[in-house]
Amino acid sequence: xxxxxxxxxxxxxxxxxxxxxxxxxxxxxxxxxxxxxxxxxxxxxxxxxxxxxxxxxxxxxxxxxxxxxxxxxxxxxxxxxxxxxxxxxxxxxxxxxxxxxxxxxxxxxxxxxxxxxxxxxxxxxxxxxxxxxxxxxxxxxxxxxxxxxxxxxxxxxxxxxxxxxxxxxxxxxxxxxxxxxxxxxxxxxxxxxxxxxxxxxxxxxxxxxxxxxxxxxxxxxxxxxxxxxxxxxxxx
Amino acid sequence: xxxxxxxxxxxxxxxxxxxxxxxxxxxxxxxxxxxxxxxxxxxxxxxxxxxxxxxxxxxxxxxxxxxxxxxxxxxxxxxxxxxxxxxxxxxxxxxxxxxxxxxxxxxxxxxxxxxxxxxxxxxxxxxxxxxxxxxxxxxxxxxxxxxxxxxxxxxxxxxxxxxxxxxxxxxxxxxxxxxxxxxxxxxxxxxxxxxxxxxxxxxxxxxxxxxxxxxxxxxxxxxxxxxxxxxxxxxxxxxxxxxxxxxxxxxxxxxxxxxxxxxxxxxxxxxxx
Numbered sequence: 250x251x252x253x254x255x256x257x258x259x260x261x262x263x264x265x266x267x268x269x270x271x272x273x274x275x276x277x278x279x280x281x282x283x284x285x286x287x288x289x290x291x292x293x294x295x296x297x298x299x300x301x302x303x304x305x306x307x308x309x310x311x312x313x314x315x316x317x318x319x320x321x322x323x324x325x326x327x328x329x330x331x332x333x334x335x336x337x338x339x340x341x342x343x344x345x346x347x348x349x350x351x352x353x354x355x356x357x358x359x360x361x362x363x364x365x366x367x368x369x370x371x372x373x374x375x376x377x378x379x380x381x382x383x384x385x386x387x388x389x390x391x392x393x394x395x396x397x398x399x400x401x402x403x404x405x406x407x408x409x410x411x412x413x414x415x416x417x418x419x420x421x422x423x424x425x426x427x428x429x430x431x432x433x434x435x436x437x438x439x440x441x442x443x444x445x446x447x448x449x450x451x452x453x454x455x456x457x458x459x460x461x462x463x464x465x466x467x468x469x470x471x472x473x474x475x476x477x478x479x480x481x482x483x484x485x
Numbered sequence: 486x487x488x489x490x491x492x493x494x495x496x497x498x499x500x501x502x503x504x505x506x507x508x509x510x511x512x513x514x515x516x517x518x519x520x521x522x523x524x525x526x527x528x529x530x531x532x533x534x535x536x537x538x539x540x541x542x543x544x545x546x547x548x549x550x551x552x553x554x555x556x557x558x559x560x561x562x563x564x565x566x567x568x569x570x571x572x573x574x575x576x577x578x579x580x581x582x583x584x585x586x587x588x589x590x591x592x593x594x595x596x597x598x599x600x601x602x603x604x605x606x607x608x609x610x611x612x613x614x615x616x617x618x619x620x621x622x623x624x625x626x627x628x629x630x631x632x633x634x635x636x637x638x639x640x641x642x643x644x645x646x647x648x649x650x651x652x653x654x655x656x657x658x659x660x661x662x663x664x665x666x667x668x669x670x671x672x673x674x675x676x677x678x679x680x681x682x683x684x685x686x687x688x689x690x691x692x693x694x695x696x697x698x699x700x701x702x703x704x705x706x707x708x709x710x711x712x713x714x715x716x717x718x719x720x721x722x723x724x725x726x727x728x729x730x731x732x733x734x735x736x737x738x739x740x741x742x743x744x745x746x747x748x749x750x751x752x753x754x755x756x757x758x
Contacts, residue, residue, distance in 0.1 A: 301584050302583065302584060303579075303580065303583050303584065303754060303756060304754070305751070305752045305753075319588075320486075320586045320587055320588055321586070323584055323585065323586040323587075324586035326584070328580070328584050330577075330580040332577055332580070333577065334577045334578060334579075334580035334581050335578070335581065336497070336572075336573070336578055338497075343496075347493060350489050350492075350493070351486070351489060351585050351586060351587070352586070
């Protein structure tokens with residue numbers, strides 16, 4: 250199995266604050282769905298942004314598929330941020346053209362099929378759509394790439410259960426074999442069935458990294474139950 | 486990839502900026518037609534005091550509206566380019582922009598090239614618009630007076646040597662680029678603020694403008710003191726010297742603005758807040 254991600258003493262500090270990511274060492278293998286789990290402020294989004302190339306590490310090294318973060322890694326990483334990020338003045342069709350122009354791994358047919366399943370009119374401007382539909386369009390765009398690594402930041406936060414099912418179904422059924430999905434969330438119960446591995450982040454450090462099966466076997470409980478125990482907010 | 490970035494930059498800007506440029510052309514044509522109405526007035530109209538006042542007031546109002554509209558169209562182009570740069574780079578749209586498989590320098594170069602071309606078109610069309618209006622006025626004059634106007638114009642154009650005119654053109658072209666870099670620099674610095682990014686950009690604009698104006702004023706005053714006597718004062722050399730200083734200032738400040746933007750885009754992008 251190839252290593253899609255290697256972090257060595259990776260650190261990100263913001264001026265005037267504690268390290269958001271604190272000397273992380275992590276090797277992630279290709280071909281699995283990995284849950285990046287932790288409460289709010291644990292550093293999940295910061296780590297994902299560094300892998301995506303939006304944030305620069307303060308120190309340490311970060312390799313994606315053996316390469317330092319740059320245009321080559323961005324060509325193989327498909328990133329879904331935790332907010333709507335497309336130009337609202339564009340139509341869906343224009344956004345599809347945009348992705349097709351810049352990402353060689355973008356599968357227009359796959360995107361068209363998924364959009365048709367959702368009955369999304371490609372000639373409609375994004376600003377006329379509901380927030381939920383815009384989020385689904387974004388997910389479709391991201392999952393229509395034949396990427397090596399998918400970075401999905403809180404894809405199911407703030408959506409209703411039906412939409413949650415659609416999103417998880419789309420993720421699981423549209424990533425290529427051999428590709429890796431890193432999915433950050435604090436809604437463990439919903440994603441646990443689709444996870445192969447889990448990384449627990451706590452105050453910018455990794456407190457646990459193992460396969461979901463090993464965690465269940467060793468701890469005798471689900472990942473969700475373990476998460477609630479590790480991150481409980483009141484007394485020991 | 487730079488070509489694709491430029492293509493999409495034009496796609497995102499052509500509607501608004503094309504409309505503003507179109508407005509400049511239309512204003513020039515209207516100006517030509519308005520100036521054509523001069524011929525319609527008879528000598529008795531002009532001698533009539535009440536009508537004369539009305540005619541003068543009408544033309545003054547037209548000129549005021551015309552120059553206001555020209556100013557608004559040029560300002561609109563600048564503001565739109567600034568908004569486009571801010572939104573596509575540092576608002577939530579930046580999540581897509583900065584994860585495209587391109588170098589961050591290419592993102593900036595695409596914005597600079599398209600912005601420069603739009604700004605250039607805008608200035609060119611402004612010049613043409615004023616020229617059209619002037620041509621409209623001149624076309625109403627008797628042939629002899631038209632000749633005098635052309636002679637005066639040629640005298641004005643040949644007042645400076647070709648080298649000075651070329652230096653002026655190069656300085657103008659560099660100043661347009663420097664102006665664009667200055668605006669992008671202010672926006673890039675402004676986005677470093679956790680909140681109130683636009684206020685940060687305005688603050689940067691005010692401070693940097695004050696500093697650069699002070700530097701340029703010192704240079705100008707220093708040159709004026711260097712003039713030993715009015716008798717030996719040479720307009721040509723003074724003018725070309727001023728152009729050379731402006732060009733050097735544009736190049737140095739432009740390079741500094743460019744390097745700061747590059748550093749910020751490579752290391753200090755802050756899409757939160």
